[in-house]
Amino acid sequence: MARGGINKAIVQKARNALLARGIHPSIDAVRIELGNTGSKTTIHRYLKELESVEQAISSDVLSTTLTGLIEQLLDQLKQEAQQSVAQAHKTLLRERAAVHQQSAVLEARMRDLESQCSGLTLQLQAAQELTLQEQQQRQAVEVDNARMVQSLQDLQVRVRERDERIQSLEDMHQHARDGMEHYRQASKEQREQEQRRHETQTSQLQVEIRQLQQTLMIKQDELTQLNRDNARLVTEARQHQKDQHALEQLLALRDQALESAQSTLTDMEHTNDTLERQCQALRGEVAQFDEACTAQTQQVQNLQERLAEITDQLKLLAKVSPPENELAP
Template identity: 60%
Template sequence: MARGGINKALVQKARQVILTRGENPSIDAVRVELGNTGSKTTIHRYLKEIEEAERGRQTAPSLSEQLGNLVSLLAEQLREEAQAAVAQEREQLALERLDYQDQIRQAESRIEQLEGQSSTLGEQLNAAQQTLQHEQQKCQQVELENARLAQANADLEMRLIDRDSQIASLEDKHEHARDALEHYRQASKDQREQDQRRHEAQVQQLQVELRQLRQTLIIKQDELTQLNRDNARLLTEARQMQKDQRAQEQHLTQKTQALEIARSTLTGMERTNDALEQRCRALQDEVARLGEATDAQAQRAQGLQERLSEALAQLKLLRHAPPAVPGNASSP
């Protein structure tokens, strides 16, 4: 803590020590004795007041003057000590206030940083939610595509059944035609052979179409299998994104709790600052009370000086009063 300064009593004490050593109490000597503190102007003023007081005492001052000087010196010393104490307290309070203001600024900076992190995490969470919605939409589209392919597969199976029915019907017709040709072999041999060739061509064509339909069905089944695999992969990615989202939400909760703790710390600092301001006001009231006490002591000293003057006046009257003559007093 910084020193509160010098006063007249310290200067007088240092001057007396220098005189005791038999040295000249100059301004520099007194300042060295005080520990190289205080301005030379102040030391010079105090030395001048002390020397004038001593010259006044050397001219045989009265008792009332000595008492007044003593009371004035004590009052001056008391006021200077009180002012020095108040100055020290004010300086300490100023240092403490600066310290708390630095802490408050650091807390505000930390709060701004946490709020920025919270905003960033919120943006990341929104982006993750949008990505999850997009993936869900893709999953829905894949499911719709699977349903469409399943319907197409069912349609192909129905077409195969129709083709099989047509082939069976043609085979039946062929049997009937062959039976009929047996009856008319001799009469319509050429016609029968022509019909048989046409029928065989149709059968071959139908067989070719059947093979093509079966190959198409195999391809569609492979595509359906691949789509099922993609759907499983997308579901796995969606679950992983949900886990990441929950982790980000927990991290955001931790950041929010840290922000609440910082805000509580800031509230405590504000309360401490209010307490320091109340203490400062109390010290100011104490300074005012000390000033009033000093004024009261000065009034008491003035009253004592007046009473002493009256006592000295009565003493002078008693000294100058004529002595009583024996025998002149009337007998009772």
């Protein structure tokens, strides 16, 4: 029971006075406002009843306004959600288009690299064929050099035989001249004729020697040309064999021909070494292009995996996000 004449109306009056002064109507403040009279329990009960009544009144007045505000907020949230979803969808579409474009570029680049690899493979095969041809030509040159050496040896034998015949003739001539010395006066004219004939033959032989020297110089030029163009080596070697009868008087130049042939063989060996190095370099380039192709393939796979992830995310987003007609207010 309330004591000291305190009732709900008195407590309400004290509470309103505190609120008018801007003071919070706590139990102690109300009790002080009442002159420190009344039970705190009673004052607390009256305050709770007054607050309940005010809350009921406020809820009835504010329910309509709050409902409108909440509906407006819900509409605004729906619009913002729709805009966010649409923006995210556009962003994903742009990313997917960019990924498709990059994938197309990488595929084109990979096709170009495959084409380059095919071209390098063809070049390597051509270089190998060229190396094989060079080896075959080298073997042919070695065979021709062996034939030339054999021909020179045969010429040496024939020259020695001719020298022996000349020496024998000179010995016979000396013996005949010694035996016919006492006929010298009688046969002077005949000897002069023989001498002129011998000089004529000697002149003819000198002319033939000069012709053979010129022929040898021509053949040396042809041999040099053979070193530059191996394709004509067989033809010029055959021509050289046809002209071997003219080399019988050219024993002094056999060493030069042999040295020229050896120089040809050395040049071809250097050429072969150069081609082998080029082949090795081409193999290295092919290996590098293979590595580049592997890296590009890996990158394409990574992009495809990324594209698959983005596609899955789009599908998941399409499943999670409601249709636009449902989100519209």
